[in-house]
Amino acid sequence: MLTPPGTVQLSETVLRDARTLRRWHRWETARAWCIEQHDVKREWPSIEQIKYGAQVSAGTASRALVEAKRFIEKADGH
Known part of the structure; x- marks a missing residue:
């Protein structure tokens, strides 16, 4: 039978x-x-540390690091 x-x-x-x-x-x-x-x-982790610590790919680790830095900058009012 075919599906719609x-x-x-x-x-x-x-x-x-x-x-x-x-x-x-x-x-x-x-x-x-x-x-x-x-x-x-009080320092940012490296991409390798993020990959293993959060168990993600290098691309995801890189995007996460960029967004984490933006988040902290906004929270600090910079």
Whole structure:
């Protein structure tokens, strides 16, 4: 039996949304890890430290570090 055309599109949308949510969660977790490390050590972790500490890829680690720095700068009023 064939599925209605809308079903395939809906399934593709759901899969795309689930992937986006997983990527966002990994990035947010890595960003939080960066901020936590900065609060404790008063220095920013390296990409390698983020990769292993937050268990993310180098690209996610890099984006997380940039966003963590922006977050801290805004919080400090710079």
